[in-house]
Amino acid sequence: MFASPALAEDVAAAKALFTEGLExxxxxxxxxxxxxxxxxxxxxxxxxxxxxxxxxxxxxxxxATAVAHYSNYLNQVAAxxxxxxxxxxxxxxxxKQQKDALSPQVPELTLTLPSTAPxxxxxxxxxxxxxxxxxxxxxxxxxGEHVIETQAPGGEVTEKKISIERGKQMTxxxxxxxxxxxxxxxxxxxxxxxxxxxxxxxxxxxxxxPRGQGQRIAGYVVGGVGVAALTVGGIMxxxxxxxxxxxxxxxxxxxxxxxxxxxxxxDTLDQAKAFGWISTVGxxxxxxxxxxxxxxxxxxxxxxxxxKSSGKAEPTSNSKWMKAGVLSAGPSGALFGxxxxx
Numbered sequence: 001m002f003a004s005p006a007l008a009e010d011v012a013a014a015k016a017l018f019t020e021g022l023e024x025x026x027x028x029x030x031x032x033x034x035x036x037x038x039x040x041x042x043x044x045x046x047x048x049x050x051x052x053x054x055x056x057x058x059x060x061x062x063x064a065t066a067v068a069h070y071s072n073y074l075n076q077v078a079a080x081x082x083x084x085x086x087x088x089x090x091x092x093x094x095x096k097q098q099k100d101a102l103s104p105q106v107p108e109l110t111l112t113l114p115s116t117a118p119x120x121x122x123x124x125x126x127x128x129x130x131x132x133x134x135x136x137x138x139x140x141x142x143x144g145e146h147v148i149e150t151q152a153p154g155g156e157v158t159e160k161k162i163s164i165e166r167g168k169q170m171t172x173x174x175x176x177x178x179x180x181x182x183x184x185x186x187x188x189x190x191x192x193x194x195x196x197x198x199x200x201x202x203x204x205x206x207x208x209x210p211r212g213q214g215q216r217i218a219g220y221v222v223g224g225v226g227v228a229a230l231t232v233g234g235i236m237x238x239x240x241x242x243x244x245x246x247x248x249x250x251x252x253x254x255x256x257x258x259x260x261x262x263x264x265x266x267d268t269l270d271q272a273k274a275f276g277w278i279s280t281v282g283x284x285x286x287x288x289x290x291x292x293x294x295x296x297x298x299x300x301x302x303x304x305x306x307x308k309s310s311g312k313a314e315p316t317s318n319s320k321w322m323k324a325g326v327l328s329a330g331p332s333g334a335l336f337g338x339x340x341x342x
Contacts, residue, residue, distance in 0.1 A: 014044030022052060030060035047076050051091050054098070062142040063102045063166070070099040107164045108138040110171040111148065117176045124149040138169060148172060154179040219296030226289020233282025239275040 017040035024033030034056040041049045054069030073095050077088045085092075113121060113135055123130045125141075125148055143166045151157045156177045164170050 010043040014040040014046075014049070017043070018049055018052070021056070025052075025056045025059065030056055034060055034062075047073065047088070048091075050076070051095060054095065058098055058102060061144070064106045064140040064142045067099055067102050067106055067140070070095045070102075074099070105166045106140045107143055107166060108169045109141045109146070109162075109164060110136065110138045110169075111174060112136050112171065113150070113174050114176060117150075117174075118152045118155075118179060120153045121176055122149075122151050123174065148174065150174050150176045152176050152179050156180075213300070215296050215300040219293045219298075219300065221293075222289050222296060223293025224289075226286045226291075226293055228286075229282045229289055230286030231282075233279045233284075233286055235279075236275045236282060237279035239271075 017036045021033045021036030021040060024030070024036060027033075034053065037049060037053040037056055041053055050069060050073050054066050054073060057063075057069060058066035074092065077085055077092050077095075080088070109125075111123060111125070111130060111134075113123065123135060126146055127149075141164065143164060145161060145163045148160045148162060149157050150160075158175050158177045160172070160174070162170065162172055
């Protein structure tokens with residue numbers, strides 16, 4: 001199988017890189033020549049460039065890479081028509097000799113993960129990710145130093161450097177750092193509580209804010225009940241007055257010595273009394289509801305209060321405050337009410 005033709009601009013770049021790489025290789029500067037030849041072959045995969053790259057890698061000591069290039073070159077030559085293959089006869093002979101001589105010297109490295117390694121652990125060799133099928137298998141590598149990295153999901157990178165010589169086989173049991181454990185919910189809440197008590201940026205909701213908001217809502221609800229009760233009291237009071245007005249204009253009840261109604265008007269009097277009682281209760285409940293609701297709303301902590309100390313501070317002359325309860329008491333009775341400062 002042959003690579004697809006390169007673009008004209010890539011061909012020009014590949015030619016320049018090949019010339020540069022060949023000069024560096026002939027000068028013994030393989031660390032510069034081989035990468036140039038590799039890039040030239042990537043841009044324009046010519047079979048002659050592949051052979052030269054294999055020669056450079058072999059001289060550089062990267063024999064596993066060289067053997068792979070020689071094998072690739074020989075496979076391409078074998079697929080050529082007879083006429084074209086004849087032109088590669090000399091190179092083909094050298095490639096076979098080099099492959100046969102270097103193959104026994106290629107070291108093999110086996111990387112194994114511990115059985116306790118979490119699923120999804122990543123293994124890299126010289127920065128290249130090793131897929132799962134590559135682990136536990138002896139793979140050919142270039143002699144010299146290799147950097148092995150492992151990392152579990154959410155864990156730290158564990159790095160290990162190894163060195164392997166020509167013709168050696170080595171098995172490396174890899175180590176994997178345990179993933180960072182998430183803090184327990186109780187510990188997290190405790191840390192947030194400590195941060196809030198110290199004025200730190202815990203990111204949590206300040207404790208007094210929900211309480212103040214809930215108290216204000218309760219105040220509105222109680223006040224609403226008070227308004228509704230006052231409305232009922234007013235309606236019932238009006239009905240009671242209307243009933244009594246009817247009875248008073250007819251003089252059928254109040255001039256009776258037994259305080260009884262005549263001419264069947266007793267039901268009207270009973271209704272007037274019932275409406276009057278309901279009106280009295282409604283006004284009482286309504287006024288109480290409005291008072292309690294007002295106290296709840298005005299005494300609810302504000303957002304500014306939430307930023308202050310959690311301790312209870314006595315009201316000062318410059319602060320708003322309100323208190324409901326017994327204002328005074330004596331032999332004649334007690335006075336209930338609300339007092340405050342604004």
